Amino acid sequence: MTTFLKFGTVLEPSMDSGGGNQPQSVYDVLLVGGRRLVSAVSHACGDWCGLHRVGDVATARPLFTRRRPDCLVTDETVEWEELSSAPAPVVLVAGDETDAAAALDGPVTAVVRWSDPDYRALVAARVRAAAERHRTETSHERDREWLDTVLRHSTDSMSVLDREGCAVYNTPAVEDQLGYDREKLRGQSLLKHVHPEDREETRETFSWAVDQPDGTYATATYRRRHADGSWRWIEAVANVQFDNPAVGGLIVNRRDVTERERHRQRLREQEAYVGSLLDAQPDVFYVVDEDGRLREWNTRLVSVLGYDDGELDKLDIVRVVAPDDRQTVRDSIGRVRRERERVQCEVDLQTAAGELIRYRLSSAPLTDGDDNVTGVVGTGQDISDRLRREQRLSVLNRVLRHNVRNRANVVAGRARGLRERLDGDAADHATEIERVGAQLDRLGRLARTVDEALDDGAEPSPVALDDAVRDAVGRLLDDGHHGTQLAVDRVEAADLRVADPPAVRVSALDPLASALNELLDNAVRHNDADEPRVRVWFERGEDRIEVVIADDCPQIPPGEIEAIGRSESELEHGGGLGLWFVEWIVSASGGELSFGESELGGNRVTVALPVVDG
Numbered sequence: 001m002t003t004f005l006k007f008g009t010v011l012e013p014s015m016d017s018g019g020g021n022q023p024q025s026v027y028d029v030l031l032v033g034g035r036r037l038v039s040a041v042s043h044a045c046g047d048w049c050g051l052h053r054v055g056d057v058a059t060a061r062p063l064f065t066r067r068r069p070d071c072l073v074t075d076e077t078v079e080w081e082e083l084s085s086a087p088a089p090v091v092l093v094a095g096d097e098t099d100a101a102a103a104l105d106g107p108v109t110a111v112v113r114w115s116d117p118d119y120r121a122l123v124a125a126r127v128r129a130a131a132e133r134h135r136t137e138t139s140h141e142r143d144r145e146w147l148d149t150v151l152r153h154s155t156d157s158m159s160v161l162d163r164e165g166c167a168v169y170n171t172p173a174v175e176d177q178l179g180y181d182r183e184k185l186r187g188q189s190l191l192k193h194v195h196p197e198d199r200e201e202t203r204e205t206f207s208w209a210v211d212q213p214d215g216t217y218a219t220a221t222y223r224r225r226h227a228d229g230s231w232r233w234i235e236a237v238a239n240v241q242f243d244n245p246a247v248g249g250l251i252v253n254r255r256d257v258t259e260r261e262r263h264r265q266r267l268r269e270q271e272a273y274v275g276s277l278l279d280a281q282p283d284v285f286y287v288v289d290e291d292g293r294l295r296e297w298n299t300r301l302v303s304v305l306g307y308d309d310g311e312l313d314k315l316d317i318v319r320v321v322a323p324d325d326r327q328t329v330r331d332s333i334g335r336v337r338r339e340r341e342r343v344q345c346e347v348d349l350q351t352a353a354g355e356l357i358r359y360r361l362s363s364a365p366l367t368d369g370d371d372n373v374t375g376v377v378g379t380g381q382d383i384s385d386r387l388r389r390e391q392r393l394s395v396l397n398r399v400l401r402h403n404v405r406n407r408a409n410v411v412a413g414r415a416r417g418l419r420e421r422l423d424g425d426a427a428d429h430a431t432e433i434e435r436v437g438a439q440l441d442r443l444g445r446l447a448r449t450v451d452e453a454l455d456d457g458a459e460p461s462p463v464a465l466d467d468a469v470r471d472a473v474g475r476l477l478d479d480g481h482h483g484t485q486l487a488v489d490r491v492e493a494a495d496l497r498v499a500d501p502p503a504v505r506v507s508a509l510d511p512l513a514s515a516l517n518e519l520l521d522n523a524v525r526h527n528d529a530d531e532p533r534v535r536v537w538f539e540r541g542e543d544r545i546e547v548v549i550a551d552d553c554p555q556i557p558p559g560e561i562e563a564i565g566r567s568e569s570e571l572e573h574g575g576g577l578g579l580w581f582v583e584w585i586v587s588a589s590g591g592e593l594s595f596g597e598s599e600l601g602g603n604r605v606t607v608a609l610p611v612v613d614g
Helices: 036-047 055-068 081-084 098-103 118-151 173-178 195-209 258-280 301-303 323-339 382-421 424-451 465-482 486-493 512-525 558-565 578-588
Strands: 003-006 009-013 027-032 050-053 070-077 092-093 108-113 154-162 166-168 217-225 231-241 250-258 284-289 292-299 343-350 356-367 373-382 460-465 495-498 506-510 535-539 542-552 592-597 605-611
Touching: 027 036, 027 055, 027 118, 027 356, 036 050, 036 070, 036 092, 036 118, 050 055, 055 081, 070 081, 070 118, 070 506, 081 092, 092 098, 098 108, 118 173, 154 173, 195 217, 195 231, 195 250, 195 356, 231 258, 231 301, 284 301, 323 343, 323 356, 323 542, 356 382, 382 578, 460 465, 465 486, 465 506, 465 512, 465 542, 512 535, 512 542, 512 578, 512 605, 578 592, 578 605
Parallel strands: 027 050, 027 070, 070 092, 092 108, 495 535
Antiparallel strands: 003 009, 003 050, 154 166, 154 250, 217 231, 231 250, 284 292, 284 373, 343 356, 356 373, 460 506, 506 605, 535 542, 542 605, 592 605
């Protein structure tokens, strides 16, 4: 029978080992023996022990792990030799015949003789001392187990190094972090597994830390070889504790920062890649902060301005702009930040030598992860050469348009007068001179139309197609009455048939009628037939309408068609300005110009334009 005793009282056990009505005890003592033992221990320890009695060792074994007693007390009535697996110290109360030395060599911690007059006091003293020692050792063991578990499952590892840099202690986490058995790392130098490229710097950091007073911290980031052969980036923080008798070394906490370093390396590579792209650009690049101070720039800005990087760092961007344009730059930056949109402006950049270079700056907002504007990023294009070219072209254009047209009119007028007074071959020569003069005059007028139509800022707008078609036809007939005799003859002889234009509006530039007139004029003027035939009709699509002009004129040479839309610097030049003009107008209107063969045997020219409404 199992008996519980508390304060000298025998309590009947409950089904569980605790006993619901058992008072709280200081120590838990398991009695394995007879009733005399129970009585003695109850009187000696009952005031401060919870007593649990069993009759033999076999019954006691399951309670070793279930109750975890602080002490076992037994007597000579049981085979105490079998208590070698007891998880707590064993106190033996026995007669004089028991060999105490043999018992102490075995599982017994202390022996008390029944014959001793003060055996009860001795039992109390031995049990208390054994229980207290066991409780302390168990608490320390549990603390060690807890600490060991925490350190093992920590993502950081820790070592204690001596003054030679050799490990005298390693936490369990070092095995997971580095893959080595922590005991095998004891006595090994810190530098043994450090990457050769990082070894010298790590050695210098350690040597410096060794000479510092306790409490000094040192940090180092280096690569260390893992047991699998790979290199891991380690961030180490060392705390000097050589004079601390409890430590006597350098405490090193290590964290695996491989992924962080790889990410940083990728960022460095990306920054270098982007930097090389920006430096390769012919345009300047810049970033300014909220105060308008330069933060980033490419090498092109340095070479253009003549300042070095140190002089540009945090320099107010307006300081590299001509004084007259500085407010323009301030206003542009303010607009970018305020309206969060791209802004362009043309200003003079002022170099370190005082030279002014005209630039078009294009700036946009720079935002952070929360979409807050933190600055302005922009590029600048050198437009000084373009402005000089535009100026030259403008002068040439005015000269050609005005002077050439005036002289062409003079030539045509004189030729007309000669033609009227001459006959035969001389009259024919005068007619040809009149025709060439008229062509030059028409070329000048067309150049002026092109210049006006394609001026910067020209945008398509809704145009009534029927009005544009009637205007184009009207101009053709008007030229037939007031042009050269050849033009009059060509128009009067032409069989021109135009279908009723649909009442729709198309998206086009204003000179649409001029472009259509150019196509009609080509169909009539370049036709050698006695009765030039020209047909105009319209084909409606879902969102586009096609104006089709068909003739029996000799087909336009393929080389001239292929040249349209390509650079005139190529070897194959178009025959004149007319088709180029039509292509420019149609393309700028969002339409498409195409060529084919008509059923009349000549050209079929199709102008497709987007429909606005109708």
